[in-house]
Amino acid sequence: MVVNHGVPEDLQRRMIEAYSDFFDMKDEEKQRYNGERIFDPIAYNTSFSRTGTEVLYWRDTLTTKVHPTFHSPDQPQNFRLSSEEFARQTREITKQLLGAICESLGLEKNRMESSLSLECCYQTMLASLYPPCPQPDLALGLPPHSDSGLLTLIMQSRSSFSGLQVQHCGKWVPVQPILPNSFCIFVSDLLQIFSNGKFKSVVHRGMVDKRSSRLSVASLIGPPLEGVLVSPAHELVEAETKPDAYGGITYELIIYQPPQPPHHHTRARKRGSIKSRVLLSMSREMAVGSMSREMIVVDVTGHVTEDACRLDERGGCVSGDGRAGEG
Numbered sequence: 665m666v667v668n669h670g671v672p673e674d675l676q677r678r679m680i681e682a683y684s685d686f687f688d689m690k691d692e693e694k695q696r697y698n699g700e701r702i703f704d705p706i707a708y709n710t711s712f713s714r715t716g717t718e719v720l721y722w723r724d725t726l727t728t729k730v731h732p733t734f735h736s737p738d739q740p741q742n743f744r745l746s747s748e749e750f751a752r753q754t755r756e757i758t759k760q761l762l763g764a765i766c767e768s769l770g771l772e773k774n775r776m777e778s779s780l781s782l783e784c785c786y787q788t789m790l791a792s793l794y795p796p797c798p799q800p801d802l803a804l805g806l807p808p809h810s811d812s813g814l815l816t817l818i819m820q821s822r823s824s825f826s827g828l829q830v831q832h833c834g835k836w837v838p839v840q841p842i843l844p845n846s847f848c849i850f851v852s853d854l855l856q857i858f859s860n861g862k863f864k865s866v867v868h869r870g871m872v873d874k875r876s877s878r879l880s881v882a883s884l885i886g887p888p889l890e891g892v893l894v895s896p897a898h899e900l901v902e903a904e905t906k907p908d909a910y911g912g913i914t915y916e917l918i919i920y921q922p923p924q925p926p927h928h929h930t931r932a933r934k935r936g937s938i939k940s941r942v943l944l945s946m947s948r949e950m951a952v953g954s955m956s957r958e959m960i961v962v963d964v965t966g967h968v969t970e971d972a973c974r975l976d977e978r979g980g981c982v983s984g985d986g987r988a989g990e991g
């Protein structure tokens with residue numbers, strides 16, 4: 665969780681309202697933004713089925729690419745204004761956190777920013793609406809996954825129902841907005857790779873509820889899609905104990921592998937996706953640090969604080985052992 669991040673509550677409220685107004689628009693209006701391809705600049709998707717059958721995931725999403733080029737639906741009014749400002753502020757927070765993470769790894773603060781060209785970072789805003797679901801035990805809002813980029817920042821609407829869960833010690837733990845006005849931060853796959861496994865990407869999922877709906881807004885940040893190969897920082901690689909087994913991977917390829925011609929298919933399927941191969945070999949071959957799967961309370965007006973927080977089974981905070989506060 666991050667607190668004292670400096671994003672005004674009023675901007676957060678306007679952003680949540682703008683997304684709620686978007687999802688409240690008529691179907692025909694929303695369909696104008698239907699996304700067909702994964703890298704479309706604006707994409708609205710719904711899992712809603714009028715027949716009510718075979719709905720596995722119970723979620724509507726609006727995805728907008730907001731950096732290096734800013735995109736926004738032109739409806740509802742004021743959406744563009746709030747979203748441009750919110751994207752800018754969350755991008756800055758993410759960069760500050762990545763700087764602090766570099767320092768905690770013993771690297772120069774701007775190590776990631778400069779070597780991964782983060783001035784041209786690829787930032788996506790992804791809003792998810794999980795409407796009430798008549799049979800929540802038969803549906804998931806969002807299946808278990810980890811995000812592909814460096815860091816994900818999540819703002820959750822106030823709701824009595826906490827549907828966001830993280831995998832922790834083999835159990836699913838709800839992430840409650842335990843601190844008012846806080847953002848939830850997830851380490852994502854490329855940070856796991858860059859940090860040579862010291863930071864582990866967080867496996868999470870979205871559950872649904874019979875009565876409550878939930879709206880969350882995620883800002884996902886990674887390096888430019890193409891042209892920047894992410895591999896473990898050489899300072900963190902020791903030839904014998906922690907070798908760098910990968911030639912590096914781009915953000916584009918870890919998000920999406922284009923379909924292979926048929927003769928490649930069997931091999932690709934056997935070996936799994938590039939993403940799972942990279943991460944699997946990392947967890948086998950790398951000595952993994954202990955900063956993983958812990959939520960860190962961070963005050964971005966200062967440095968990463970000592971107040972490392974461990975999740976207890978109820979998603980509350982118990983005092984940390986200080987390790988996650990390094991840096």
Ligand SMILES: O=C(O)CCC(=O)C(=O)O
Binds near residue numbers: 792818881
């Ligand atoms: O529902 C949420 O808060 C998280 C959404 C999410 O994990 C994602 O879109 O990748």
Ligand SMILES: [Fe+2]
Binds near residue numbers: 809810811868
């Ligand atoms: Fe996610």
